[in-house]
Each structure stands twice: as C-alpha cells, then as structure tokens.
Amino acid sequence: MVIATRESRLALWQAEHVKALLEARLGWQVALLGMTTLGDQILDRSLSKVGGKGLFVKELETALLDGRADIAVHSLKDVPMDLPEGFALACVLEREDPRDALVSNDFSSLAELPSGAVVGTSSLRRLVLLKSLRPDLRIEPLRGNLDTRLRKLDEGHYQAIVLAAAGLKRLGLSSRIRQAFEPEQMLPAAGQGALGIEVRADRRDLLAALAPLAHQPTWLAVTAERTVSRAMGGSCSMPLAAFIRAPQSAQMRLEAAWGEPGADGQGVAGQPLVRADHSASVTNFAEAEALGERVAASLRAGGAVWAANS
Incomplete structure (x- = not known):
C-alpha cells in the first residue's frame, strides 16, 4: 500500500498517522510517496488568485490515477468541495481541535495586540473575521508550510499570526499557541481539523477496506x-x-x-x-x-x- 502525501512536516505527520492506523488495524504494509504540489511551489500570491487550495491535491490525484499510489491523505479543508470525476473520499478520520490559534512571541491574546499591529494570514476567512474583531489591525499575507510561517513570525515580519490549532498540536507545538479562538470569536473553516483519505472511485476494494477507519x-x-x-x-x-x-x-x-x-x-x-x-x-x-x-x-x-x- 502506497500513500501519496505532500512533503511538508505536517503533511508527513498526517500520512504517518494514517500509515500507523493501517498497519495496526488492518495489518497492511505501507510506504509513503512524498510529493511537492503546485500549491507548495507558488508562495508569492494568495491561493484565491492562483486556483485555490485544490492546488495542494492535484499532483497527489495524478499519482492515484497513474498507479504510483493507492491512497492520498489530505487535510480536509484543503480538498475542493467536488472531487474530480473518478475520485472518491473513502473515509474521514476523527477530528482534531478545529479552532484557529493566535501565535505571537510578544502578546498573549488578540486583545493585547496594539492598534496597527501586523497579523499574518492569507485566509480570506480569517481576514474578515479578524477585521470584525479588531478593525484596527493590519493583515498581511502569509504563505508557506507551518514551519515556514512560524519562522517568518520569529524573524519579526509579524507581531502575530493565525494558524490552525490542529496542525500545531499534531506537531507537538501546542506551547506556541497563545490564544485558541472559541467558535464564538472566530468560526472555523469547513472541515478544519479533519483528515480525509482519497482513492480512485473504481477501487472498491479500498473503499470497503478503509470504511472501519471512518x-x-x-x-x-x-x-x-x-x-x-x-x-x-x-x-x-x-x-x-x-x-x-x-x-x-x-x-x-x-x-x-x-x-x-x-x-x-x-x-x-x-x-x-x-x-x-x-x-x-x-x-x-x-x-x-x-x-x-x-x-x-x-x-x-x-x-x-x-x-x-x-
């Protein structure tokens, strides 16, 4: 069994998590196929301007189509609402913490940020929700994988950034969270915190075998x-x-x-x-x-x- 995955540290953690489940519960032998997607390569423009988060899954789907991989593991909020013809979602795993998290080296909450503080995010959802809470903040684009975003914060480009709590927790970085936004403050994105396993729609064997993991x-x-x-x-x-x-x-x-x-x-x-x-x-x-x-x-x-x- 081969799992197609992006090569970021978080994506590899997610793939390793599914690998462990498949080996422990189903007794399969599993290997990983690491790939760099177009979404990982285009970092100078917002996703909404270059094709959306579907750019993170296209190469993985190609690997499924040509037989290099059997399944692909995705963060579900990165998966387009309608999968391309010929693909299916085999299962969705139990959700991790779905909340957004404020990460800052100098301030412990959104309320503590000074007027005009620079906050990093490239999510339109987070932008409008942040501005509804603090219209005096300056929101600046922030692209890259989780480690890249944290590095940009640590280099002083931002006074705070907003990330998914799930990713930080999965990588053992809970200590970086200064404030976890309750849904009353900042409503999460659809599917945030959940992992999905994608397969070719004609792989009925996999659809049946993976069902117990849902x-x-x-x-x-x-x-x-x-x-x-x-x-x-x-x-x-x-x-x-x-x-x-x-x-x-x-x-x-x-x-x-x-x-x-x-x-x-x-x-x-x-x-x-x-x-x-x-x-x-x-x-x-x-x-x-x-x-x-x-x-x-x-x-x-x-x-x-x-x-x-x-």
Whole structure:
C-alpha cells in the first residue's frame, strides 16, 4: 500500500498517522510517496488568485490515477468541495481541535495586540473575521508550510499570526499557541481539523477496506460544512466559515459566517458579517447536505455573494 502525501512536516505527520492506523488495524504494509504540489511551489500570491487550495491535491490525484499510489491523505479543508470525476473520499478520520490559534512571541491574546499591529494570514476567512474583531489591525499575507510561517513570525515580519490549532498540536507545538479562538470569536473553516483519505472511485476494494477507519460523527459534520461551501460557489478560498460543534448526537447545529474583504485586501471596518445557523437531525449524508443547503440559502438571503471571478 502506497500513500501519496505532500512533503511538508505536517503533511508527513498526517500520512504517518494514517500509515500507523493501517498497519495496526488492518495489518497492511505501507510506504509513503512524498510529493511537492503546485500549491507548495507558488508562495508569492494568495491561493484565491492562483486556483485555490485544490492546488495542494492535484499532483497527489495524478499519482492515484497513474498507479504510483493507492491512497492520498489530505487535510480536509484543503480538498475542493467536488472531487474530480473518478475520485472518491473513502473515509474521514476523527477530528482534531478545529479552532484557529493566535501565535505571537510578544502578546498573549488578540486583545493585547496594539492598534496597527501586523497579523499574518492569507485566509480570506480569517481576514474578515479578524477585521470584525479588531478593525484596527493590519493583515498581511502569509504563505508557506507551518514551519515556514512560524519562522517568518520569529524573524519579526509579524507581531502575530493565525494558524490552525490542529496542525500545531499534531506537531507537538501546542506551547506556541497563545490564544485558541472559541467558535464564538472566530468560526472555523469547513472541515478544519479533519483528515480525509482519497482513492480512485473504481477501487472498491479500498473503499470497503478503509470504511472501519471512518469516524461517522466527524464525517457527517464536515459533509454539512462543506455543503455550505459548495452551495456558495465551491471554492476553498472563499471568505466563509462553516462549523458544527461537538456532533455527538443526531441533532446538529450548523453555524456559518460570511464577510467581504475590501478592495485593499484589508476588509471594511465596521462592515457586518452575514451569519446564519440552522439545526436538524442528521443521521446520513443526505440529511447533512440538506442542512448545509439550508444554511447556504440563509447566507445568500442575507446578502452573501461570492464574486471572486467578477
């Protein structure tokens, strides 16, 4: 069994995690195929301008297609809402901490940052949410893998940066987290903190074999979240947050928030976010998708429109 993976330290940790599960639970012999994706190579432009987060998975899918690899492990928030024809999501693993985290060498919270402080992120979602909390901050682009982003902070390019808590925890870097944003403050991205395993759709053997690794509550929750993104335009780079908290029962509450970055890329101070939430009983994928569609419809009714290509 060969796993296609990006070669960043975090991606390799994720692939090694799945490798250990496959060897321990299924008794497979597993090897890794490390690859550099286009998303890893283009670091001078924001993802929303060069094709979105799907740039992180295309090369891995090519390896599946030509038989060099059997499965690919992805951070689910990097996976496009609709997979290309011929590919399928075999399973979603149990979610790690889905929150965003503030990392700073000088300040212990967002509230402590001085007016005009430079905060690094290239996520449109984080930009609009940060500006809604602190319109006086200066948000600057921050690309690269997790270690590169931390190095740029340590070199003094930023006074703080915002990263996914899951990645920091997976790499044993929890001590770098100065503040973990609760969903009330900063709603996470669809699928944030969850890992997905992708295969060729015709590999029925793998779809069946990998099924026991799935964490169904997580899979249903991220399906609802990702459906909001699909219904709003399908881009992983939209200024959209969508999140279900603690999906331990059939009754799930899906919350979403939408903002608009300003022409200068800094957001519009005081511009209200469009928010929506609905609850429903979710026991299967069809019900999860229906919940996501309802929340997306409420966002659109509130004025949320994706105009990335206008």
